[in-house]
Amino acid sequence: MSRITDPQTFARECRAHEVVVMLYLVRFRSVLAVLAALLLSAPVAAQTRPATGTVAGRVVLAADGSAVHGATVIVVGARRETTTDTSGAFSIENVPAGTYEVIAQRQHLSAGRQSVTVTDGGRASLEFALTLETLHENIAVTASASGTSTTFDAFSAITSLDSLELAQRRGASIAESLAGEPGVAVRSFGPGNARPIIRGFDGDRVLIMQDGVRTGDLSSQSGDHGTTIDPAAVERLEVVKGPATLLYGSNAIGGVVNVISPQDLFRASPFEGVNGGVSVDTASNTGQAGGAGNVQVGKGPWMAWAGGGARRTGDYASPLGTVRNSATEMQNGRFGVGWTGRRAFASVGGQLERSRFGVPFANVFHSHDHGDEADDHDHDHDEADHAAEAFDVDLLAHRREVRVDAGLRQLDTAFIDNVKATFAGVGYRHDELEITDGVEELATRFENDTQSLRVELEQKRTGRLTGRIGVDWFGRDYRSAGEEALSPRTKQQSFSGFAYEELGFGRFRVQFGGRVEANRFRPGERPESDDHDHDHGAEEADDHDHDEHEPPPVRDRNFTAASGSVGLHTDIGTTGAFVVNVTSASRVPAIEELYNFGPHVGNLAYEIGNPDLTVERTTGLDVSLRRRAARVSGEINAFVYGIRDFVYLDFTGEIVDNLREIEYQQGDARFIGAEASTQIELGGHAHLEASISSVRATLTATDEALPRIPPVSGRVRLEIPWKGLAITPEVVLAASQTRLFRDETATDGYALLNLGASYFVVRGHATHQITLTGRNLTNTEYRNHTSFLKDFAPEMGRSVKLTYSVRFF
Template sequence: MQVHQARSTCLPARAVSMHDGGGPMNRWNLERGQGDMFRKTASFFAAAMIAAAGGTPLQAAQDDAGSVRGSVTLEENGDFVSGTVILVVGAGAFALSDGQGRFRIDDVPAGEYEIVAQRDHLTAGRQTVLVEPGRTATADFVLRLSPVQEEVTVTASAGGAETALEAFNAVSTVDAFDVARESAGDLATALAHEPGIAVRGFGPGAARPIIRGFDGDRVLILEDGIRTGDLSGESGDHGVGIETTGAERIEIVRGPATLLYGSNAVGGLVNVVTPHQSYRDALFDGTRAQLSAEAGSANGQAGTNVGMQHAQNGFLYWGGGGLRYTEDYATPEGIVENSATESSNARAGVGWSRDRVFWSAGVTMNDGRYGVPFAGQFHGHHVEEPGAGGDDHHDDHGGEAAIALDWQRRALRVDAGLLGLSNRFVEGLELSFNVIDWGHNELEIEGGSERVGTRYDNRTYIMRAEVDQQQTGRLSGRFGGWARIRDFEAAGVEALAPRTDLAS
């Protein structure tokens, strides 16, 4: 298990040795040990949740706390604005405005604060209020339409929700409108115009962001705060297996906040946030939907994505999916052969939030295929000759084979937690459990036929816990831990990596 503290240091991941006394460890014993580790980790955090829920309240802190309430309206027509993020700067407390544009934030320590109201493509509002013990301060906001986003509220930071201006990290955010404008076919292309971001690519399907010159295993890709489980960090021709067109926003974090996510994030991290993640912050009844369509002429691009979330009586139901297809793209020098891509995705889930407790469960399915231009020049023509004992012999004199990757990703995620606690030390905590199955075939295509050259399978179990420390004056923080079990196997003519069973 790895333990890390956002404001101090991070212990590096440690692989569990697979050898005992010079000989291979029995696989059953290894799996039993991994299971024991997960059970102990789960028991520890379950005990922490019980203790947090039933701990001794800090009555003095409650007596010294007040509340902030208000409303948000649109300047152009006076309509209420729902879904606006209201943030108490310095206290780390926030809420979303409801269907009537109203909000209320309780248990704010007494003092003077700036209150920020922010919603995509509306001007941001800022007010200074004085929170007095046992009293309620009022802050009403009137926002107007604007193509410039003045404030950005991020969640993947050490102090929890805060604006990019107040964050001590280097943070930038790409919202849903920006993603739609780019009409990018992959995550790296969607971020290509962000400062400090470069793109490593072996064609449209196999691209990955580079942050501050770091690539591969030094840049962590997350979906809703959890690792994606793909193999994009292992090789240049392996793509990122998550879809961006249905994202609420994409957060790019550099600096100390990356310590929350382990040593793999030393260069930075990219967190793709899906729309349904907001249910635990402020759930109000109603239906929300997104629909996008895209087309491109240089590569015959066509795609669509739809998503919907419906909330009622504390429950949130969500579902969505999309398709994208591109042909070989054209350049002034001609057509780039074997650069076509296709992908599809679907997701569904249910969550519940009431008072101080929340839980959710969801599944995600991604499938895709993409060509790797010019990769055939680096692959020998594999021919298995009779009587050769099954060994592959390379014939570099034959025609050049095209290389394509056919991939699949399946993910199950369960979350549970507590919010707004009056415990002496803990304000809230969250426990997440993920199972991710990733697999892809490297296909060699020649003469109209294709064969599987190498097969990769990667199953990952991830347990992650985060604890928000109780506000002490203007001092706040977050700490947590995570455990991961990984089972990786490659088989075929280019299976250079050995089978790996890893616990960290």
Template sequence: MVLPLTANAAPQSETTAVSRTIDHDHEPTDLAAVEVHANPLGGSAEDLIRPVEVLAGERLDAAKANSLGETVNKLPGVQSSYFGPGVGRPIIRGFDGARVQVLSNGLASGDVSTVSVDHAVSIEPFLADQIEVLKGPATLLYGSGAIGGAVNVIDGRIPEHVTARPLQGRAELRAGTVNDQRTGMVRLDGTSASGNVVFHLDALHRETGDYDIPGFAESEHAHEEHESHEEPGHEEDHHEEELGVAGVLPNSAVRTDAAALGVSWIGERGFLGAGVSLFNSRYGVPGHAHAEAEHGEHEEPGLDEHLHEDEGHEAHGEGGVRIVMDQRRGEIRGGLDDLGGAFESLRVKLARTEYTHTEFEGEEIGTVFDNASTEARVELVHQPLWGWTGALGLQGSRRDFLAVGAEAFVPGSESSDTGVFWIGERDLGPTRLELGARHDRNRIDVDDAVAIGPDREFDTTSLSAALRWDVSDALHVSFGLDRAQRAPTAEELFSNGLHVATGSIELGNPELDVETANRAEIGLHWHNGPLQIGASLYQVRFDDFVYLADTGIDGEGVPVRAWTQHDARFNGAEAELDWTFIDNASGAWSLRVFGDVVRAELDGNGRRDVAVSVPHGDHSHDYNASLANDGDLPRIAPARLGSELSWTTGQWRASLGAVRYAEQDDVGEHESATPGYTLVDAHLAWHMDTSGGNSWELFVDGNNLLDEEARPHTSFLKDLAPLPGRGVEFGVRAFF
């Protein structure tokens, strides 16, 4: 396990005394002391056993971006998927999609971001108080979908504590040059005169236009491939049609609105609260069509001219694919401490989410995804038993999913999951041992079962052990062993058709079995005054790893990809150094250096034949595909090396950083390599405290200052949509 120096925090109980106040200010946050809500057991940074990363306070403010993946992208071992600026999902140690659970205050986000890579996560990072990243299998706590890790966003929308003041909050306004961004957010928290009723209110609005890029949207590699298929004399026309206008990425505008209201009653021993929230995002999917634009010009901020405002409006785009997603969520949470008897505390959570995702192709509705989910979770922390402090948990969820339209490559389905778990810790001299176990039963009933395959039911069992050895006050060594299992998703089992987002025919396999991951990890953390170092080595061996393989078959002009499974192994390493090398009248000067690498390969020899049935109208064509049993897995995040020089003094703080992404040439069959690139950023902030206890902060952030062409290897759009070019964001924050 890795113990990052400024980002680590120990698992901390959600049973912290409810009388504890919370305060939202600009002061530097000691991340080593921040409570982590993702684990029901108590602890501190000194007690940390499992690898957990935390973003909070000033560091979270500096990292916040339009997507959750981009926000956590600079943590060691964590990168982001990319499907335009509206879509970015966290990738943890090479794992993404259905292997990384995205949570809102410990419950699933309720969106369909695992169904397709062009579907956004329905969590707004600008409204987060804290973001927690659990690296390594988190199946023990959160079930099958967390076999690669979990990201838990804490937003305080249902208050669990009284506030430090009768009324407090924060607000922010920011603008950006690379995409004409305009973002505004406000948050209010307050406590009644009686001290028992606490409320929360937040709102956010963001608009951006198409963003600037260095050069053309289409990569040289893709352009050369297209030219090789062009008729002589048509290459120039193809360049204009496919690459679009240099300097701007058409169809990359985003508009997002989010809001929430929560109220809680808080007593001496517990709390009970409820909240409602909405999330609405409208974004273009770049790469599928190119609008007309003048060189260097932006669209006007906002998407009103392009997207349906409601059913009575028409889209006026140039044929590009645009998405409108809308989510409404209701939650109830409660907690009770000092129970007496065998248990110390109880936490109960219930969420109901209604989600609709509509894809517009020009002026026409292409596909509509509807997802209704209900999830409940109960946690009971028990009294010490035979020296073990532990917690019992019960979790259940149900999802009704329906897709209708041109991109309905996944049939409708009803999924249910029920899991029970126990996790416990005990001290053994200079060591601390953690053990845990979980069992889940998952069932998927598919609407078109007769045509596609039978309904499926899976049982998964996960076991975990972790040990921390305090060699000295300065040196801590940790070991982790896990056996985690994941049930295949409905998308992996029953996909059967053209997936427009990835430009491929995607075929599920109704006979997929449970995949099993066996992980071993060793980590260390050493600190001596202003210098701290953390590092880890890990290996994960999979039995029956499920992945999307390129078959090499061309189906009606697009590649055919099939879900299959084979043994695989992931080997990786992470390291981070944090050194405050000067702390005097000139200010505090700190250097942070981090790096990570992961290699993911199929674990076998030779090749195997797979029968593939490609749909073609009312019929299908049958093929025999030959797949490699060895070699690299596709779309694995490249190695990185990053550094950041920071300075703080009085009212000022500043930083200059750079991250080098290596060339990724360890690629899967039929996959192209991706060139390396370097992203340089800088940040400057000045804050002022007022006599009334409020404060203001002005900030300027520069991103991709070298204006480098950057194409993430993890993106299906890497050859069609590079990352934004040089941009500056600036604004003001208020804390009151």
């Protein structure tokens, strides 16, 4: 069995990795060159000075009239926002003349929208009195043509969760924190190795970003790889459901998860004072313990930020017993400094992450005949635990990021409002460790160095038109060595240009845009094949051997992907909206789909890539009906996507190295589904929340279901407030899933009972929150259909979690 054990090689690679990260800063010169070119091409201010005015006022607590510090004030549709100072005052200058709605909120402290008319040289005054509300505006910055907006005003279907909501449902990963949201499911190989599924789309079709930048990890590549971002360090989570390729490229064909960090609001917006937060939590089932903190300091045009945290969990307990080697741990730190002038801004920051996740039952595929197990689908914990005593597999990951933002703001030009450029360099490495009798050996190392440059021009509203245009460059150097080095070292580059425009006609708004993206893959030589006859019983596998199979050829590939969309957003009275979008989106094949060859325990398969794959093309229709009112709010979303040349894993019927042999193939597919959610105010300020999601995904040629598609699911939640306390009983429901792909395992339906209690202490300069949550209180045995472990162990049993968080301003 091939291993990487040479300490000198290990040290050289670590030093080389450090050098690569430092060299990322050099690439920022290209950002400055692009900005200079844009400045030279911009109209001269004196020629056509736009008409602008000022929106100013104060934000207070409705209960006692005290000032609210740190509230976000947004002029919707004008790309203007700020935060209140220590006296609760705010002033937003250079607002283009026109009529707007203005929102003020600080997490769940909110007030109704106010309308304001801005005149040239004028000053409009507003005052907001905030109260603690369950029903409030949800802010969103992802997938908007006109700047920060709300989920109600967006063209896409977007879920947005703020830090208070995340504290009530905090899990070991962002995927677990999003579980149960309409249209979102969780793909997992244990608690740490989890990733969101959006409307049935998984892997390379769902893009994970942090503050609008790709995370650079390998969670899309394998079922046992997960996202390594600590949910306790998150200010807000935004999920864009449906194709978002127009703005973010072909990897966003199924949707986007954007993780917003506390400092993101201030990259181009100055503030005075100190903002920050601290959070700690613990849980009974896994022995979870974690904490995180962050601080942002603003003084004049300067800002600095820092933050970090750590989290660990032990093995989780299911109703059938403890699931061995499911423990997790993660540590992270970030830092940065920024400057914001009257017309320009710049910032530089970095972050470090380290995580370690166990891979439960990974040893089973080395020591048993997987074909027998696949047929049996009924594994006893004692047998599995006995097998696990042979050896364990852990994933040890490191992620390092350097990020530079620079740009021009609120320009006095006829066409350009803001210019933003972001360069990010991410160095990601994870090691797959095999542990025998406490001795660790490095079996496989994966490295993924990425660099990205994005330049955007945000347009001023000229008459009815606004929007943004931009260019993206992305470079990737992927390499692996060891037992599961399935692909050759591959360098990928993409370049794209996009335009995303919006026309306003009173209560009607029309969105349209397009993107063209060129990708190229340059693979190296395929690594020499290992014999894969592991020391843990693989020699007893059946007679099939991978040497019977020739690996697919390795050759360069070039792809061009084009995407376009048009949408209509119609206001229905003052409380409703109807939205329809038609999209044409493209996705280029991923490295693993083109070049993989060999045993891949993370996907429970012996994979054979296909270098002849073509571009995947989707034609989609999304329809949304929304209501936003004092007593009843909600939305209904329906979608249908027809996908030509959909890439999927096709079973050949053979067993190789104790794993089912699969080949990457293409065929037409169809996804049809819907989500619905509502929030209703009952008597005594109690609120009822309910949601339901459904998706049906089919290979149209054979009418077969695609694998690991979530069943119909939903939840019903009641919030009963009393002074600063909120009691929240909840029932989570899932139907059985019997639409299966080939020999996939069916899963039964289930109902889970949860109960939460949160106590809030709200002051003008701080918000305290204590949350006690009981999950699966009846200790129900259930299986997650989208989990790779559903054949081996049920999900987590009864658990009680305690969280305390404070935000100070």
